[in-house]
Amino acid sequence: MSELYIGLMSGTSLDGVDGVLADFTAGQMRVLQHCSAPFPPELRAELLALNSSGSDELHRAALAGNALAHSYAGVVQALLSSSHTAPTAVRAIGAHGQTVRHRPQEFDGTGYTLQLNQPALLAELCGIDVVADFRSRDVAAGGQGAPLVxxxxxxxxxxxxxxxxxxxxxxxxxxxxxxxxxxxxxxxxxxxxxxxxxxxxxxxxxxxxxxxxxxxxxxxxxxxxxxxxxxxxxxxxxxxxxxxxxxxxxxxxxxxxxxxxxxxxxxxxxxxxxxxxxxxxxxxxxxxxxxxxxxxxxxxxxxxxxxxxxxxxxxxxxxxxxxxxxGLPPLQVEATAFAWLAQQACLRQTASLPKVTGAQGARILGAIYPA
The missing domain is CATH 3.30.420.40 (ATPase, nucleotide binding domain)
Structure with missing residues (x-):
């Protein structure tokens, strides 16, 4: 079975998407290809605005998630094209999504963390399984949901x-x-x-x-x-x-x-x-x-x-x-981490550290969206 994974990361800096094609064959960790793409100015502005309460948030967040999925898909296509890799050779994409709210353990004791994403759309666009929603299981287990790296x-x-x-x-x-x-x-x-x-x-x-x-x-x-x-x-x-x-x-x-x-x-x-x-x-x-x-x-x-x-x-x-x-350039580390987290999810391996997040125990992180 393929041990090629794609990791996608768009962080709180809101500068755009970093993506890697990583090879985890035989326990190695090797980045085969890296690609970055800036956010269109209007998407960046909307993602920043959605960090705060505003009008019509549910509608705007859904559309921003769609736009984000298209940005992610563009990076995936660039990675595949530049490395001459077929989508069928990649086992899964780890897509973190864009964090717009992070309030673990607040309000009701559990709190929440919210990453805008449309992993089903990304799977549809790329024809590759997508692993997303990495943080919420740790929050459900009483943890901070961060950091995951x-x-x-x-x-x-x-x-x-x-x-x-x-x-x-x-x-x-x-x-x-x-x-x-x-x-x-x-x-x-x-x-x-x-x-x-x-x-x-x-x-x-x-x-x-x-x-x-x-x-x-x-x-x-x-x-x-x-x-x-x-x-x-x-x-x-x-x-x-x-x-x-x-x-x-x-x-x-x-x-x-x-x-x-x-x-x-x-x-x-x-x-x-x-x-x-x-x-x-x-x-x-x-x-x-x-x-x-x-x-x-x-x-x-x-x-x-x-x-x-x-x-x-x-x-x-x-x-x-x-x-x-x-051996790993600064802008590739987090994207590679989410490729690795996607692998752990596909292998049904726990990938959280209770000592780090404060959760009740180690958990399998991520939900899988089949292509």
Missing amino acids: PPFHHAFFGQAETTLAVLNIGGISNITILDPAPNTPVLGFDCGPGNALMDGWCHHHTGQTYDDAGQWAASGQINQPLLTTLLSEPFFAKPPPKSTGRDLFNAPWLAQHLHLFAALPPQDVQATLAELTAQSCAQALRTMAPACRVLIVCGGGALNTHLMQRLAHHLPDCQVQSSDVR
């Missing part, structure tokens, strides 16, 4: 003789701590904002969807009083398991802290937001794994030169390196 980080990066950590900086940042000692559980949790606040501020003031290499942030000065105010958010002091999203770290959250700092130059706010991400991630690592000496960074944040320099500044005893050094 630590078991993949362990499978791909975990063969080391020393403690290492994997930091994914997408819209939200999450960290995985891998200790080589026998029977030591994998740890993982969300640290706080990754690129989301920086991207939003940059777009508002420059018209660019992100701060290329962090150049704009590097041109500003960190404002310590503002940074102290931002770091007073209770989430940062909360012990894991914990997860977060745009439900908390969004433009209104930033605005409520900025009202006393209205006179600050925009580039100084950007520098302070980059420092917020760097310090919150560094503090999370120092608190949970003070002996860690290697930090592998993936996600779009790994391409932000200024942010990587600030991380290295705050972790002088730790080697901060891009996941590229470990």
